[in-house]
Every structure is written in C-alpha cells, then in structure tokens.
Amino acid sequence: MTPRNTTAPARNWRDIPQQMHPRAMSTEGRRRVTYSVLKTIGFVVVLAGLAWGGFEVAGTFRETPTKGSEAMQASPVKDLVLVTDGVLDQAWMNHALALPKNTSLMALDLYQLRARLLASGQVRTATLTRSFPSTLAVSISERAPVARLSAQDKDDLPRTLLIARDGVVYEGVGYDAAMTQTLPWLAGVKLTRVGGAFQPIAGMESVAELLAKAKLEAEHLYNTWKVVSLAHLESDGEIEVSTKDATKITFGINEDFFRQLANLDAILDAAAAHPEKTLREINLAVGAQVPVAFADAAPASAGPAAGRPATLGTPGRAAVPASRPLVLPSFTIR
C-alpha cells in the first residue's frame, strides 16, 4: 500500500463520527444517556432561571429612580398599604405618616417614616417597603394591652393609658371599648415622662404573666379583679390585686402563679360556705400557708393570734391587723 504525496491532509481517526443512537447502545449506555440528558436539562433550567432573574433585576433597575430615571423620581405615591396584626387602621397610618402630597416614592425617607410610626407605643415593629411604581407597603406588629392606667395631663384632664406586657405605656387607638373596660387598673406606679413618651413600667412582665394566666385558667376570678397594685413589687416581690368587692389578694412573684390561683380558687370556694363572713384579705405570697382575713373582725381576745393572720408555716407579711385570722388548709396542685 503506497501512499501518494499530496498537500491535502490525510483523514484522521478523529473524523470518525462518535454519535450513536441510544437504541444501539447497551442498557448501561442508555442509562448514561438518560443521566446526561437530565443533567443537561437541569443545567438549562438553572441557566434559564438565572437569565430570567437577571432580566427581572434589570427590569427593576431600569425602572428604579436610583438608576437615574427622572420619571420615576417624579412618580408620586399613590397607594399606602397597611398590614397589621392588631387594630390600627389606614386612617391612623395616614395620620401618623403625614405624607406630603405628590411625594415621590424614592423621595421618601423610610427611616424617618418608621420613626414616626414607632413614636406610637402601640406599634412594636414597623417595616416599610417601596413597591414600585407607586405603592408604599407598611407592615406593623402591635402591642397588646394587659392593664390600663388613669393619668392626668397638664390640663388636669383624665386620660386612660394602656400598658403592654413589656411595660410600655401608650394611648390605645382603635380598641373596642368593651375590651379595654375588662382590663384591670394599674396602681402603685409612678409615671415618668421621657421626651414625648412615658418610661416603661418595670416589672410588667410578671404582672402580665399573672393576668394572662388568670384570664386563661380562671377567668371567673380575673373578671372580679379591679386594681392591680405594684406598690410592693420591687420591695417584696408581691402583686396586690383588689377585687370589685374590695378583697385584697396578694400574689408572690416567686411562687408559681398557677398554684397560687388554684389556692385562691379553693379558698374562695371554702369561704363561700360562710356567706356571713366577708373576705378582706388573702395572702398567697407566703408559701404553703395562706393567711386569710375577714372583714367582720373578731374581738382582740377571741384567739391567740388575734390581730394578725395565723399561719401553719413560715409567717408572711402581716395582713390587715384588724382582721380575724382563719387558717385554711394548704392545697396541693398536681
């Protein structure tokens, strides 16, 4: 076999086509084809997704005033959308934001607007989002009141303020009056104004926990509570609750509220058996022994422990000295 001299390059084995129909392949070969096809499809899908994302981003940038679109700079805010988990409404938001007319979306100072919203103690968090071309979306989460407070302003006009779980004092807006009237009054606290708002009340976490537990576990008791006093909270760790029938109930914050509420319920049941006696004071803060005092105080010589509540264990802080003590059994809650 004698090759001839020529200038044309000879055919190389690489010229042999390597394409092969899957049907001509072995089972494993076909499996590999399927795998590579799926891999390619996946790659294309990812690529297409990226391209679409890029296109969208480019579109957004094209319409965004930061890219220099004067038309967008001039586009005024048309819609204000409020999303809240509470009771605040669109009117309140419009009033709080106080946006000037024909303000463009990009001209808005979102930090400032957010500060305006947060100036109301009722707003816990606020998120403002520009939604092009002309919508400002506001998403807020609100505080829920656990108690109320009566205060007087400079003009000696009485005002009702609400207190949230975190101690923030605010003027409630948009609440149902029937709901606010069920809240107990808060007493024994001093309101301090810092700047344009009141300083949060310390220890409200414990009070809120007590009230929440009472409302959940013993609503019939909670409904009788009128005033919650924090006068001895800081010094003695006690929360004093005055009921509508003037009974004073003392809770200790170091004891389990559920156990204390159960004790209270049992005591009230036991006391109901003596309708001739009016309860004056129940001290649940002293532990297993619960001193109870009745309003119809007995003579001083009536008992060995007259003038102070008798206890089976460690004596607690003295209740109303004029009361006649009654020792009740302790209740074990499981």
Add this chain to the structure above:
Amino acid sequence: MSSRSTFIGAVEIGTSKITALVGEYTGRELAIIGHGECSSRGVIKGAVVDYKAASECTHSALEQAERDAGERIELVFLAQTGGHLEGFYNEAAVNVKAADNMIDAADIRTVSDLAKSKELPAGRMVVHNIRRPFRVDGRLIPGTPENLVGQRLEVGYWTVHGQEQRLADNIHVIRGFNLEVRELVLASLASGHMVTTPEDRQHGVLAIDLGAGTTDYVLYRDGGPHTTGVVPVGGSHLTNDLSIGLRLTEGQAEKLKLRFGRAALQARDKAEKVWLDGNFAIGDRQFPRQAIEQITAARTWELLEVVKKRLGNAFSPETCAAGVVLTGGTAKLPGIAETAAKVFGVPAHLGETPTWVADNLRDPGNHTALGLLYYGVQAQSERLATDRRRGGFLTNVKRLFASA
C-alpha cells in the same frame, strides 16, 4: 484543564481478555483507582468480528472498573491493535524563510504539515503521526528547532494508519456505553512506554508486546518512537500449533502450553513424557515434553524472526543498545528472553512492572492498559498545549464549552 479531577478510562480490547482501568487525573497526577477485566469474546487478532459479544464483554469490564473506582468514567483512551494497522515514513524539508536564518514557528508548522500530508488509499485513516527528531542543516535536534539558526529544516513522520471500518468498530463498542473515545493509542506505544525507561529510549530499544492474537512492536531511537508495527500472530497461534501437532482440542492445547510450553528447548530426553491433565482420570494422556517445547519454541522463534524482518534496516544492534524488552501475556513463556536475544543479537529481558503499580495489576498482560493511561494523558496534554498555542480566543472558548 480544570482544577477538578477527571476520571479517565483506559480500555484494551484484546483477543484473550478485555481490560479496563480507571484513572483519576488531577491535571498533575494520575492515580489508578479502578480495574475491570473480562474474558474476550467476538474479537479475533485484535479486531472486532462480533459487535454484540465484544460490546457485552467490554461494557462488563467498564462497569466492573467503575464499580471498583466508585466513579463514573468521563472519557476513554482506547488501545488499538490488529493486522490492519500499517505504517510508512515520510519526510519533508523547507528552506528557512527569515533573512537572518532563524527558524520560527511558521517554518516548523510548514515542514511538519508537508511531512504529514500524504494521501492515504481509500478507507484508510491516520491513527498516529509519530514525529522523528528535526534536522537543521543535517544536524539532529532533540527538541524544538525554534529560534535556532540554519538554512534547511527537515523532519520526518512515521505515520500509522488503519482500516476505517475496523477503527470505527472499536470506537463504537465504547460509544455503546455512551463514552467518548478521547485518544486512540497504538497498543505497542502504550505497552512500550510502560516497560522502557527514557534512557532506554534514548539509547535505542525494541519493545515487543506478545499478545494472544497479535504481536505489537515499537522501536525507539533518539528518545522517541521510530518504527511501529503489528504482526497478526500471537500466543493463540502457539496453542493452535500444539492443537494440530498433538491432535488436541484448543482448551487442552492451551493447558499444555501454559504448563509445559517453552520458547527455548530445554528437554533433552526424547522419552520424557508429561500428562495432559495429571489427574489420572479417564481420557488423560501422555505427550512427549520435547515435542511440546519444539512446537512452541519453533513458533516463537518464527514470530520473532517476522518482527525482525518487518523492522528491516530500522533495526540493528548498533542502534538498539538497550536491547529488546518483552511484554504481554505470551512473554510469560519460559525462555522467551533467551530466544529473543538469539534472534535479534542484542540482550533481551522481560519488561518489569514499575514498583508503584498495585499488586493486582502487576502482570505483563496489563502493561498495555497501564501504559495507555500514562501515554494517553501525556499525548492529550501535548495535543491540547499545541492546540492552545495555535487556537485563538474563540477556539479556546469553544474548547472550554466542549470540555464542560
């Protein structure tokens, strides 16, 4: 080449067995991580004659190698052998164009293209273009002649070509597994690269791979391959001769060859006989040991004589100072180095497997597959480097996408 590993398969579709290896190539190092083997079917004298049977065996070996490696092969280096492969030498010369007679890349490209541009007969395709050293004004240049000064630049190529259909059959067996054949490497080059050292190749060495169906050889001179060739005779012909000479079945003859065959006569006693099976079962027979040795030795001598004849003037003891290195399954025949030394008139020895090769691969029958990986990686790296130098930006980008 990316920084991640490439999993390369090396496949040798031999007459007696099909071997597949998996190598993990990091761009700098190559580690063999998988091995698969299958008894060959549908292959005669290195050529695929039954596509289905050969495919099944090859795919089985590939699957086994992939399982062993725990990785999927991405591309394949395929060994090529068979009687259809032929080679010829062609050289060209150009006058250096530059006024100062300094050789530049264009001169080298022109002379190389001229030396390679020979039309082949219909149905033939180039498998390898093996370049011999450049000469500048008759002076041998071991490396590249670029920037050297001279008037006349010469180069010669040993071109190996094969029958298109046979080449395509081999490639399609691999494609049936949905794998791309990245390099087609002559079996002789692969095994020769494995059993010879750079020093041997510089001094001149003849590597002979004695397989079951073919005998592949490569003569190295001046550090590179000089002449290659394939003789379509191998160990199976020894078996066939024994089968005819002693009236045995192929299986029985193979058994006798493996147990008593020798490439050089040793038995002196004509009366010495050996048992066919040695288990004294019914049908077990005795054969004269000397007769077995005579048949195998004569055939081996003849085979080596054919190789020597094919080499012609290319081989001489003076240009082959490092002698003859024998490898392949048939090289395990006792006394073969002694016979080769007598035939070629130079020292001969069996090719040794490098020490870094794992124990399960340390067999002369695996030298081709092992060499295939190393020679293939080297050849591909050189080719890519050349292409990269030649290709523009667009070519490189296209290559990047193709490799992805």
